[in-house]
Amino acid sequence: MTHPTKIETLATSILRNQVELTAWQRKFLLHLFVLWLCVKGPHNFINMSRHGDYVESTYRNNFAKPVNWLELNIQLVKDNLSDDRSLNFDPSFLPKSGKCTDGVGRFWSGCAGEAKRGLEFSGLAAVDLEDKTALHVLAVQTVEKNSNESLLDYYACIITINADKLMEVSKYVAADACFSRKPFVDQLVASGFELVSRLRTDAHLRYLYIGPKEKRSGAPRKYDGRVNARQLRPDVFTSCYQAEDGSWIxxxxxxxIKAWKRPARIVIIHDLDENGKVMGHRIYVATDVQLDGGELLHIYQCRFQQEFLYRDARQELGLEHCQAYSWEKIDFHLNVSLTVGSLAKVAHHLQGQTQRSQPFSIADIKTQYRNEYQAIRILSLCRIDLHHPLIRKLWPGIRNHGKRRA
Structure with missing residues (x-):
């Protein structure tokens, strides 16, 4: 019962390769990763000191020290996901009151459907396109944006300044329709990335002219008319995917794409009624014209795996619990919260071949770690031998007590 947990074993192998970390930082992070799953209540410095081995000031001070989360998480991705991967980019809103917190302001909240006061961070995740699962890569708080810099430029800069490392994951970056704009697209393409996104239903699309050169003065003809998304030309568009129930094709x-001033691969989805009549349409796009249409659609659909990372971190891992003022500590909190979720997923789901068919539950994993932590602490205070045959017999029941799926 006192042997290292799966997360400790996994984290030790990852931290061993982080040469810029000191021995104390490795020890602290290893302790923090397990503690994060054992904490009951808010994940703040006071509560960590109640459950952990150190005083409040130790946690507070170490949260201000830099950690290369990008390199740590990329190693986790390369070791545990297949080679068929994509990157996902998605900003997320965090509620936060007060006036002294770095980066506090008004940001768009997708849940509320309006701009609200709080914090925002941009999340990057790696998605395994074969297994349809995601792991966290990097979280960057929206702070210290230049006055002459647009928000789209700021978002693109997060990706481009880390291009060398992110290319080790994938060249494809999936993002929602908000990012299918020329300034964002141009910066990503210039850095070697390929964007997979969605367009407005009324986007101005033009057929490329591939006929013979016309005998007339002036520039050669480039386009062959505007695309009507409901009435596609069969000599240009080919079927690439269809729903099993026939609800869309x-x-x-x-x-x-006129707004981008560049050619692109698009997939137009026709939503059909019972009689096969087109009732609506959606337009998906990729800057890589060589990308297969079915693969384009698959990459975009897998983008929603990142939302499960955010959901688990919000509900179980204290993503919104940080009470620090400085952006350094907030950045540390965001990344450790999402990284612990990835470590738990790898250690208890991806590496357990017999459990791959079962759904991943961060709530059950946290319950298990909390049960083990409380049992070991109580038994140790009572000076009861943890390796006693009776304890060994009862241990599986102790670990699984209260789990939703025992």
Whole structure:
């Protein structure tokens, strides 16, 4: 019962390769990763000192020390996900009151459907396209934006300044329709990335002219008319995907996007009624014109795996519990919260081949770690031998007590 947990074993192998960390930082992070799953209540410095081995000031001071979360998480991704991967980019809103917190302001909240006062961070995640699962890569708080810099430029800069490391994960970056704008697209393409996103239903798309050169003066003809998304030309668009129940069908082609001033691969989904009549449409896009239409759609659909990381971190891992003022400590808190979720997923789900068919539950993993922590602490205070045959017999029941799926 006193042997290292799965997360301790996994984290030890990852931290061993982080050469910029001191011996104390490795020890602290290893302790913190397990403690994060044992804490009951808010994940703040006071509560950590109640459950952990150190005083409040130790946690507070170490949260201000830099950690290369990007390199740590990329190593976790490369060791545990397949080679068929994509990157996901998605900003997220965090409620936060007070006036002294770094970066506090008004940001868009997707849940509320309006701008609210609080914090915002941009999250990068790696998605395994074969297994349809995601692991955290990096979280960056929206803070210290230049006055002459747009928010889209700020978002793009987060990706481009880390391009060398992020390319080790994938060149494809999936983002929602908010990022299918020329300034964001141009910066990503210039850095070697390929964007997979969604367009407005009324986007101006133009057929590329591939006919013979016309005998007339002036520049050669480039375009062959505007694309009507409801009435596609069969000589240009080909079917690439279809729902099993026949509720929609997808068509793909390479066209010119007027707002981007560049050609791109698009997939137009026709939503059909019972009689096969087109009732609506959606447009998905990729800057890589060589990308298969079905793969484009698959990459975008897998983008929602990142939302499960945010959900687990919010509900069980204290993503919104940080009470620090400085952006350094907030950045540390955001990344450790999401990284612990990835460590738990790898250690208890991805590496357990017999459990891959079962759903991943961070709530059950946290319950198990909290049960083990409380049992070991109580038994140790009572000076009861943890390796006694009776304790060994009862230990599985102690670990699984209160789990939703025992």
């Amino acid at each position: 997808g068509y793909t082609a390479v066209v010119n």
